Amino acid sequence: MAPRRYSSVFAVAAAMLALGHAEPLPSRHAVSFRGPFEIEMGGVHNINVEYTDEVDGELALVYGSCGISSISEAHHQVGRTHIGSHSLAKRHLDWESQRPTKFVWIIPSEVSSGCLHAFSDGILVGRSETIEVTPAKLRRRGTFADVTDAMGPWFDGVAYIDQKQPDEAFVASVKNKTFGILGAGISGLMTSLLLDSVGIKKWKIIESSERLGGRIRTHYLNNTTPEEGQYHELGPMRFPYTLTNSDTNETYPFMDSQLVFQLAEKLNKLNGGDKDLAVDFIPWIQNTDNTPITTKFRRPDGTWPGKNEIAANPNWATNTTYSDPAEAEEAKEALEAYKGLTDEKIKEYATNVFRAHKQAAEEGLFDFSEIQYLRQVVGTSLNVSDEVASSAATGPMWEYDTGYFLATEWKTIRGGLNHLPNAFSNIVKDRISYNSKVHSLKYDSGSNTVSVSHRPTKGNPLDTTSTTETFDYVLNSVPFNLQRFWDLPPYSSLLSRAIDRLEFTTAAKVAIQYDTRFWEHLDHPIFGGCGRVSAPRIGQICFPAWQLNSTGPGVLLASYISGSDATAACAMTEEQHVAYVQRAVVDIFGKVAEDNWTGNYARQCWAHDENHGGSWASPVGSQQPLYLPAYWQTEFNTVVIGEHTSFTHAWIFSALESAVRGTVQLLLDLGLIDEAKEITKTWMARWIRV
Structure with missing residues (x-):
């Protein structure tokens, strides 16, 4: 929703003029602005203030010429809320004396240098220094919204926050809220690290097994x-x-693999060179x-020839025969042309999988499986379609794996991939419950909290006794196929269908x-x-x-x-x-x-495996573009993360990307814009600018 503007002639004129220097305020004013002092047109920022005196009543923050003395003169209103001893200030109980010190400011696309002003019940009680305005960066070229087009705006913090009511998004949350992280797979572990990195310490992981790492084993x-x-x-x-x-x-x-290497570097630094927790790549x-590859040919001693031997002797290869060779050749050419797996597209898979995903969606690669395309578009016979198609009847032609497996160089972790989750041991040791199988999430609208109920994983399955823990927010990395057996809040139709229907393979x-x-x-x-x-x-x-x-x-x-x-x-x-x-x-x-x-x-x-029930998400048909937007909305104070909520599946990067997205999404929900920007800049700068 766009920031509120005022239509008086004076306000419009003030917006068009160069905004002057501030009129002097009393030497001691009640609200002191601590930033920002430079903003970007069309951006989003946190406003930080201090109170030097008691301020009670309705607090309004506005922006305009540095010399204004009334709200009506402002270029635009940032937001308003009741604070202090006012009866409507109880929503800010988490803040000292019910006076928030951090606010969210959505910057209009056209604005000049000026000042922020604080008004309490219409009386000017604070004014910032002159704020410099810079033109909008070429954000849209690299924002998540642009990369994914209509399939989700969360990386565009302006778009995500702008969908909220102005005053709802105006006041940021305190960092001492409590957060439950469900699952100690790599997405849950990454989330804990990200929250810690921006000063959010009151989180707890609830894990159904006795180990860290999830499907890393x-x-x-x-x-x-x-x-x-x-x-x-x-x-x-x-x-x-x-x-x-x-x-x-x-x-x-x-x-995308660089995200894994960056994580390892960060963990190695946090662990101070502890060799037992080191993550080294080889x-x-x-x-x-x-x-060996499939062949009916055998060496004289009965063993199988290898890849190079068969390449040197083509008659040893197991070649596919077709019932109609001419139709089969036409079908293969049609698939090749439709997929368009050019050198440039393969490069895109390597260098920007987000943009490659957007392109695949635009080209309709999620609309058909190979067989569907051959049957419905090309008109290939059923038998030849089945002979030619390499994928399952329901699998879309978003072939990022093809690009990945064209890699020239690969890496793994010395001593096994277990070293990656184990490197989180010191971070999570006092903030995790093992062998705790969740079976219920309940949202309480009165307290605006989520209750998580779980039972011992190895306990008597007929014992209905549960342990219930309550959090302000939950980040849920548990695969949807397991959540289907939980008692869940009444999520939106789209998210409910994603949980019920998203396919997983084993x-x-x-x-x-x-x-x-x-x-x-x-x-x-x-x-x-x-x-x-x-x-x-x-x-x-x-x-x-x-x-x-x-x-x-x-x-x-x-x-x-x-x-x-x-x-x-x-x-x-x-x-x-x-x-x-x-x-x-x-x-x-x-x-x-x-x-x-x-x-x-x-x-x-x-x-x-009772803690997983499958290997990775394998969306069929158009499930991926259909369900992705549901993951980018927080419902009942719950953010869904995990490999199944990402663009790619089955790779560690997929889980890590979901953790970054989910944490940024949560921070935007909390109005912690500076922290969201910090995480985005630190972990996603190789793709995205904010």
């Missing part, structure tokens, strides 16, 4: 330590780092020459320890990298990128599958599934895999 086999290297990742495991265009030799960083090897991983790193000593040795095998059904098989060429045992991520394959695999017992995977490894590499079997393994079925 490094498993150390046979009770080994991280330094021994006998581990693999049962959750995320890598970060795209750079992308090199082989034609131009230009190299671009993956800017290269991850994604592609190597000899990783994944399963099997890591096996072997007596030696036998894969590094084959005739065609494998040093890191991931292959993909569809028959037998083990999906990705990833080789450790750490301690290359070392002696002693090694751990292979022997199977990584997702979707319905994971669902079926996890229907097996753990022993049956591991045996299936081990047989596949022996089939691929021969008797050496059998000879080196230790019997040590780890399996993770994410759908069976």
Whole structure:
């Protein structure tokens, strides 16, 4: 809502004239302005004041010529509220003597240098120094609103606050409110760090498991330590780092991964060089020459050829055959043209995923899956559509993953990704409850608070006794598929439907320890990298990128599958599934895999994990552009965060981005504009200017 303006001839004339110097006030006036002293046209700022005397009644802050003596002369009113001993000042009980000292100022797009003025019941009680006005920066070029177009304005603080009633948004909140953070995954942990960074200390994390990290899960086999290297990742495991265009030799960083590296740097500083909490990055090897891929060809000894061997012998490759080759070729060309995965678009995925998302929405890539596009637009036959399409029938063609997996360089964390959440240990140690499974959120309109009820995760499920904690605000990172079983406030239709309907997928991983790193000593040795095998059904098989060429045992991520394959695999017992995977490894590499079997393994079925119920959000159809705006509105004092509320999914960046967005959104709700700007500038400046 636009700032209020006054239409008197005097006020209009005053706005058009150069605003003069202030008329003198008494040497001791009741309201003293402490900033801002420079503003941006069309921006939003906090006004900070001090009271040098008791001020009671209706306080009005206005802006105009430095010589005005009445409210009617002002260029515009910033806002008004009752303070002090006035009967309507009880809304400000959190402020000392019910007198707020921080206010929100939405700057008009056309304004000249002048002064802020404070009036108490119409009497001038304070005037600022002359405030300098700077032209609007090219904010719209880089604001979140522009990047996402009509799909949400939260990074444009002006737009977000402007939708509120002026006096509702006028008074900022104090920082001693209480905040509940639901979930100690990386988005919840990041939120705690961000709140701490701007002086908000009264937060508490409620976590359903006994550990930090959520879906970040490094498993150390046979009770080994991280330094021994006998581990693999049962959750995320890598970060795209750079992308090199082989034609131009230009190299671009993956800017979203920089958020992860920045977080690690911050945590290392906070932990003062504590080696046990250090987060150090090492290269991850994604592609190597000899990783296995699906083929029916076998070497003379019965083992599988690797990627380079098959590339050198095309007749060894497993090529798709089509019922109608001509129609299939037309269909593939149509998909390629529609996706338009040019070098420039791939660069955009790396350097500005927000802008790439906006472009994908504008081009209709969320409107169709591959099969839908072929059937409904191109008119391809059903059988050929199914032969050609590489994605599920319901998956949109927002293919950021394609861009990510074209990365030239990758990184991982020395000793396992667990080091990232563990680095928060000192931050959260006195402000977290473990093994506390939330089942209810209730909003109390009288106290304007949210009550969170939870039970012991490992307790008697028939015991209905709950522990209830009350917060002023809640930041909820729990996946929607779990929230469906909670007692929730009556959220808006859009957010309720997002919670009820957003699709999640699942994944399963099997890591096996072997007596030696036998894969590094084959005739065609494998040093890191991931292959993909569809028959037998083990999906990705990833080789450790750490301690290359070392002696002693090694751990292979022997199977990584997702979707319905994971669902079926996890229907097996753990022993049956591991045996299936081990047989596949022996089939691929021969008797050496059998000879080196230790019997040590780890399996993770994410759908069976009671704290997650799945692996990552996988929106179908147009769910993403439909539901995203719901996440950018605070309802019943609750902000939703988590990987499922981001633009991308399944990556650690997705969760971190949601935490930054959610925290900024919360700070804007509280009127803490300076703090919101600080976080945005610190963590999102690589994409966004405010």
